[in-house]
Amino acid sequence: MSIPQNPEGSLLTAAAKAPNINIETIAPEGTVLIVNPHPDDETFGCGLAMAAAAMKGRTIAIVLLTDGEGSHPSAKTIAPNELAELRSSEFARALKILVPSRRVDVLRLHLPDGKSRYEASLLEEVLAFARSHGASVIWSTWRDDPHCDHETAAALGRDLANDLAIPQWFFAVWGRFGERSVPSCLCTFDSRDLISRKRNAIAAYRSQIDPHMIDDPNGFTMPPNLVAHFAEHPEIFVCG
Secondary structure, three states: OOOOOOOOEHHHHHHOOOOEOOHHHHOOOOEEEEEEOOOOHHHHHHHHHHHHHHHOOOEEEEEEEEOOOOOOOOOOOOOHHHHHHHHHHHHHHHHHHHOOOOOOEEEEEEEOOOOOOOOOHHHHHHHHHHHHOOEEEEEEEOOOOOOHHHHHHHHHHHHHHHHHOOOEEEEOOHHHOEOOOOOOOEEEEOOHHHHHHHHHHHHOOHHHHOOOOOOOOOOOOOOHHHHHHHHHOOEEEEEO
16 A cells, blocks of 8 residues: 555545534444554544543444554564564553543454455454444444555454444545545544544554654655644544
8 A cells, every 4th residue: 555645535525525423423322342453543543533432431442453563564673573562552552542531442353464354254253252342333444445454344344233233434544545436424523622632642653653763664654744634634434
């Protein structure tokens, strides 16, 4: 996946005129189960909504597909397992910032970062977790996010929602950039009171936003323009 440098695209253009949705609609009473490709997508894609849902008394649980170990494949001073540990610590800090007063249970699937494939065998393991936590809604990355791990999360989220007969909402991360078809049920979520919380959670992911932290010039770094965009722009949701 090529990394855009500027926040532009058909989804963003449509989002400017899309209706704003309230947290009660996307987070009914019970548990919000987030199907998350990497440690950071939850913060960039739906951090505001997570924080708002927790403030409304909703329980948050996360299915984490990968450990994020593939973001800097050519680094010489940090091994993949060490990078996974670093990403895990950043993930934990971000969750404490977004959901400071509630426990967030996480099911880690340890799929290969950047190489995941959706297989039916995943569903049974995750269904047990979802049922044990009383999932009332599924949030996942959008099916049109142009990244295989995001597509895996979307497919898993779809089948979870179907099997549990509960609603699913997609949150757009990479799919908001570039030109693509705009779904009819596009909406945005915003909460200005929680912007600083999301901004601080993004800052917890230093390995993903600081190009000097890890010695891999070809590794992933979120461009500054996009960091600012995700910190300030309303979150984009698409109904399942």
